[in-house]
Amino acid sequence: xxxxxxxxxxxxxxxxxxxxxxxxxxxxxxxxxxxxxxxxxxxxxxxxxxxxxxxxxxxxxxxxxxxxxxxxxxxxxxxxxxxxxxxxxxxxxxxxxxxxxxxxxxxxxxxxxxxxxxxxxxxxxxxxxxxxxxxxxxxxxxxxxxxxxxxxxxxxxxxxxxxxxxxxxxxxxxxxxxxxxxxx
Numbered sequence: 001x002x003x004x005x006x007x008x009x010x011x012x013x014x015x016x017x018x019x020x021x022x023x024x025x026x027x028x029x030x031x032x033x034x035x036x037x038x039x040x041x042x043x044x045x046x047x048x049x050x051x052x053x054x055x056x057x058x059x060x061x062x063x064x065x066x067x068x069x070x071x072x073x074x075x076x077x078x079x080x081x082x083x084x085x086x087x088x089x090x091x092x093x094x095x096x097x098x099x100x101x102x103x104x105x106x107x108x109x110x111x112x113x114x115x116x117x118x119x120x121x122x123x124x125x126x127x128x129x130x131x132x133x134x135x136x137x138x139x140x141x142x143x144x145x146x147x148x149x150x151x152x153x154x155x156x157x158x159x160x161x162x163x164x165x166x167x168x169x170x171x172x173x174x175x176x177x178x179x180x181x182x183x184x
Contacts, residue, residue, distance in 0.1 A: 014070075015063050021073055024052045029168060038168030040080045048086055050076060071098070084136060088114060089125055093132030100140025 026045055032038030045052065055072035058065060075094075082097050084090040092114035099107035111133060118126045 015066055018060050018066055020060065020069070026052065032168055035171055036169055037077075037080065041077055041168070044076055044080050052076075082136065082139065084132065088117060089128045089132045092129055093136035096133040096136030097140035097143075100137050101143070 024041070026042055029038045029042035030046070032042065044050070055069065055075075058069045058072060060066035060069050078084075078094055078097070079086060079090070082094055084093040084097070092111055095107045095110045095114075098104075099111065114129060114133075118124075118129055
């Protein structure tokens with residue numbers, strides 16, 4: 001993480017400030033128009049019976065735990081943005097995307113665990129797993145940096161760190177990152 005912080009002044013600032021986004025209200029997101037990030041995120045959370053604050057046990061007591069908490073706060077939003085579902089294969093595709101955007105040993109460890117799982121459980125998910133990881137990695141390398149820590153890099157400089165909050169009502173551009181992976 002220190003290497004990533006050294007290369008990203010905005011990330012370093014976010015860590016130093018310990019900014020935590022407010023909790024998302026699923027009932028409010030349900031009011032967003034279909035086709036927007038807010039509505040897609042609401043459907044993702046509702047359809048999977050997820051709650052927005054499932055990670056509340058993580059406390060930002062140091063840089064590592066703060067960074068971990070920010071990833072967890074936005075994890076399911078990234079499922080929506082990248083099109084990777086919540087199956088084991090989808091999770092591995094998302095971690096490949098993460099690793100391409102913000103290299104970290106723990107993303108690589110999670111990916112290694114996914115590949116080990118296919119060896120133990122049988123080879124039925126081997127090809128879909130490789131395809132999801134490849135797609136996640138390629139899309140992560142091709143996408144503009146949009147980390148869960150800093151907000152989106154835009155033409156006028158770094159957008160406000162609160163940018164995710166204001167983009168829930170915008171149309172969701174499915175073609176910007178990837179096509180959804182097929183269900184396994």
